[in-house]
Amino acid sequence: MGKKKETITIYDVAHEAGVSMATVSRVVNGNPNVKPATRKKVLDVIRRLGYRPNAVARGLASKRTTTVGVVIPDISNAFYAELTRGIEDIATMYHYNIILSNSDLQKDRELQLIETLLEKQVDGLLFLGGEITEAHREIFSATPVPVVLAASRDEKKELPYVTIDQIQASKEATLILGHEGHQHVGFIGGPLTDSVNGYPRYLGYKEALKEMDIAFEEELIRLGDYRYRSGYKAMKELLENRPEITAVFAASDEMAVGALHAALDMGRDVPKDLSVIGFENIPLASQVRPLLSSVGVPMYDIGAVAMRLLTKYMNEEQVETGQVYLPYDIQLRESTRLKEWEEEKE
Amino acid sequence: MGKKKETITIYDVAHEAGVSMATVSRVVNGNPNVKPATRKKVLDVIRRLGYRPNAVARGLASKRTTTVGVVIPDISNAFYAELTRGIEDIATMYHYNIILSNSDLQKDRELQLIETLLEKQVDGLLFLGGEITEAHREIFSATPVPVVLAASRDEKKELPYVTIDQIQASKEATLILGHEGHQHVGFIGGPLTDSVNGYPRYLGYKEALKEMDIAFEEELIRLGDYRYRSGYKAMKELLENRPEITAVFAASDEMAVGALHAALDMGRDVPKDLSVIGFENIPLASQVRPLLSSVGVPMYDIGAVAMRLLTKYMNEEQVETGQVYLPYDIQLRESTRLKEWEEEKE
DNA sequence: ATGAAAGCGCTAACAG
DNA sequence: CTGTTAGCGCTTTCAT
Numbered sequence: 271m272g273k274k275k276e277t278i279t280i281y282d283v284a285h286e287a288g289v290s291m292a293t294v295s296r297v298v299n300g301n302p303n304v305k306p307a308t309r310k311k312v313l314d315v316i317r318r319l320g321y322r323p324n325a326v327a328r329g330l331a332s333k334r335t336t337t338v339g340v341v342i343p344d345i346s347n348a349f350y351a352e353l354t355r356g357i358e359d360i361a362t363m364y365h366y367n368i369i370l371s372n373s374d375l376q377k378d379r380e381l382q383l384i385e386t387l388l389e390k391q392v393d394g395l396l397f398l399g400g401e402i403t404e405a406h407r408e409i410f411s412a413t414p415v416p417v418v419l420a421a422s423r424d425e426k427k428e429l430p431y432v433t434i435d436q437i438q439a440s441k442e443a444t445l446i447l448g449h450e451g452h453q454h455v456g457f458i459g460g461p462l463t464d465s466v467n468g469y470p471r472y473l474g475y476k477e478a479l480k481e482m483d484i485a486f487e488e489e490l491i492r493l494g495d496y497r498y499r500s501g502y503k504a505m506k507e508l509l510e511n512r513p514e515i516t517a518v519f520a521a522s523d524e525m526a527v528g529a530l531h532a533a534l535d536m537g538r539d540v541p542k543d544l545s546v547i548g549f550e551n552i553p554l555a556s557q558v559r560p561l562l563s564s565v566g567v568p569m570y571d572i573g574a575v576a577m578r579l580l581t582k583y584m585n586e587e588q589v590e591t592g593q594v595y596l597p598y599d600i601q602l603r604e605s606t607r608l609k610e611w612e613e614e615k616e
Numbered sequence: 617m618g619k620k621k622e623t624i625t626i627y628d629v630a631h632e633a634g635v636s637m638a639t640v641s642r643v644v645n646g647n648p649n650v651k652p653a654t655r656k657k658v659l660d661v662i663r664r665l666g667y668r669p670n671a672v673a674r675g676l677a678s679k680r681t682t683t684v685g686v687v688i689p690d691i692s693n694a695f696y697a698e699l700t701r702g703i704e705d706i707a708t709m710y711h712y713n714i715i716l717s718n719s720d721l722q723k724d725r726e727l728q729l730i731e732t733l734l735e736k737q738v739d740g741l742l743f744l745g746g747e748i749t750e751a752h753r754e755i756f757s758a759t760p761v762p763v764v765l766a767a768s769r770d771e772k773k774e775l776p777y778v779t780i781d782q783i784q785a786s787k788e789a790t791l792i793l794g795h796e797g798h799q800h801v802g803f804i805g806g807p808l809t810d811s812v813n814g815y816p817r818y819l820g821y822k823e824a825l826k827e828m829d830i831a832f833e834e835e836l837i838r839l840g841d842y843r844y845r846s847g848y849k850a851m852k853e854l855l856e857n858r859p860e861i862t863a864v865f866a867a868s869d870e871m872a873v874g875a876l877h878a879a880l881d882m883g884r885d886v887p888k889d890l891s892v893i894g895f896e897n898i899p900l901a902s903q904v905r906p907l908l909s910s911v912g913v914p915m916y917d918i919g920a921v922a923m924r925l926l927t928k929y930m931n932e933e934q935v936e937t938g939q940v941y942l943p944y945d946i947q948l949r950e951s952t953r954l955k956e957w958e959e960e961k962e
Numbered sequence: 963a964t965g966a967a968a969g970c971g972c973t974a975a976c977a978g
Numbered sequence: 979c980t981g982t983t984a985g986c987g988c989t990t991t992c993a994t
Contacts, residue, residue: 527903
């Protein structure tokens with residue numbers, strides 16, 4: 271087994287083919303300025319020797335690595351996994367590879383990852399989910415490497431991003447509940463300190479209540495961590511403290527399904543006694559009974575569009591707007607009673 | 617905004633600190649052979665200049681990139697996402713970054729990805745899920761870069777891998793169904809041509825039947841694609857053609873949950889009329905009602921152990937066995953009637 | 963269309 | 979403990 275084979279370089283190929291390194295480089299890079307005959311000759315030698323270009327050397331010489339860094343909160347989260355798939359597919363399409371790393375939303379880890387990625391000379395950076403602090407801004411603005419945020423936004427609009435209008439989406443979800451006639455609609459959210467997801471979704475809920483003249487009640491609010499268990503617990507408490515509650519908007523599908531089950535376990539019928547609507551529309555929503563109604567976030571598209579946007583920056587193409595909001599759609603299924611919904615987007 | 621800042625190199629630091637490049641290199645790499653005073657001086661300059669080592673140059677010079685390539689079937693699949701998390705965590709622990717790419721189990725794509733990863737000079741390769749063909753073997757054996765398979769195995773045992781004993785696990789799951797007293801236990805599997813997952817899981821099922829003297833019936837077998845819908849469809853057909861069926865083993869949780877719902881929709885009670893057991897034990901299993909019993913595959917651990925094993929190879933440490941089988945555990949929940957199970961592993 | 967040569971930024975002997 | 983000096987393998991002017 272040829273484990274010991276000497277690494278063969280562009281020089282070897284050049285030598286063997288009787289041409290210069292420059293020529294080999296040209297054919298490897300598809301430069302048209304090579305006589306077909308020589309090209310063929312070189313290609314043959316390449317094949318015969320099993321030459322494999324060294325991308326690291328190439329990167330050093332050309333200052334392009336065709337690699338982009340992706341900082342993500344947690345790949346084992348269905349939401350981000352799907353988003354990453356979108357990123358990777360487009361990256362592949364444009365011949366980029368991605369270096370993936372999980373931040374768990376920890377600020378210092380994020381910063382450190384970005385630093386490492388920059389050291390590795392990535393051509394671009396995709397930053398997902400986390401909040402943008404001054405420290406982030408500083409490091410981003412000090413590098414020539416383009417950065418695009420995905421599934422989050424930069425209030426100062428200094429950085430390009432692609433996401434959906436979370437406030438509007440949450441508002442609409444809550445509005446739907448209101449239109450079903452509920453007077454007590456609860457909210458199961460994420461941390462309000464999470465300005466990326468937690469707070470906007472909460473805001474949308476509040477705005478909807480206001481628009482419908484339903485009194486906002488602190489007691490109808492429960493906060494979790496977006497996971498199933500916390501949704502279950504939240505719903506249980508809600509039902510215990512305010513049995514008159516008949517609808518709830520959850521800021522994530524996992525929490526919504528948790529809520530669903532809590533209600534079922536407490537003898538409530540969904541959607542007869544209680545309407546539940548979730549957020550994200552991950553596969554889970556269509557894999558439980560009753561089927562969960564949910565705000566459909568185009569995760570794959572967010573990733574794909576963000577990556578596409580990044581390629582434009584990397585190619586120094588002109589970009590009209592760096593801030594893009596993708597459309598979301600509300601999937602009304604079995605956990606709510608309303609079956610149709612048409613709202614004017616402003 | 618300093619976007620235009622000239623890239624500052626190790627030379628600049630050396631010059632500014634009044635030392636040689638070698639010394640700067642030493643402090644950057646934590647080489648102890650540097651007088652504390654000089655170290656401090658250099659460190660100060662580094663900070664002041666905002667010097668960031670160029671990992672590409674370093675990689676070229678040292679022939680180590682501290683990057684490993686990961687070829688995965690599909691990151692948006694919960695199973696692989698969790699596995700990847702295990703990989704990444706251990707990689708981080710050992711200061712490696714990972715380049716992730718999806719193969720969708722397409723042979724040529726796999727091969728091409730491996731090629732690209734090798735061009736990028738990864739220090740190691742983690743290959744997930746796919747079958748190992750001659751072409752794979754050829755390229756793997758021709759490179760000095762260590763390769764570890766995760767969640768799949770190499771029948772020829774030429775390559776190291778970490779996985780679980782799928783045949784045994786499937787057999788045990790089926791055995792449980794048998795011990796509940798069922799005489800007609802169905803099987804909802806993946807493609808039998810899939811020698812990594814589909815076939816072994818089918819084999820285990822058959823072996824169990826044999827051991828229990830239950831006749832194997834072609835009609836009780838349905839094949840899907842591991843996804844929810846195919847499980848639903850399979851169960852529906854099973855119930856229509858063989859209404860006497862009272863138990864089914866599904867080769868994936870998604871299919872199992874699909875089966876569960878199909879049974880429910882057809883008026884069966886689970887587990888009173890029908891026992892269902894899945895495979896993988898992904899979060900979904902604990903997020904449906906009734907809670908799904910499932911063969912627990914330690915996905916995170918498989919990833920973590922595989923990565924750990926890879927680090928050993930990369931460090932040229934001695935490795936006892938390159939073939940590791942991790943333990944699985946069977947989670948008996950609400951979709952089966954048996955609540956305890958103790959089987960002697962051979 | 964092709965070649966020569968100067969780097970890219972860093973590591974790794976080797977001296978001292 | 980520190981400096982010198984070759985490269986690492988490739989791209990990229992600049993000539994020819």
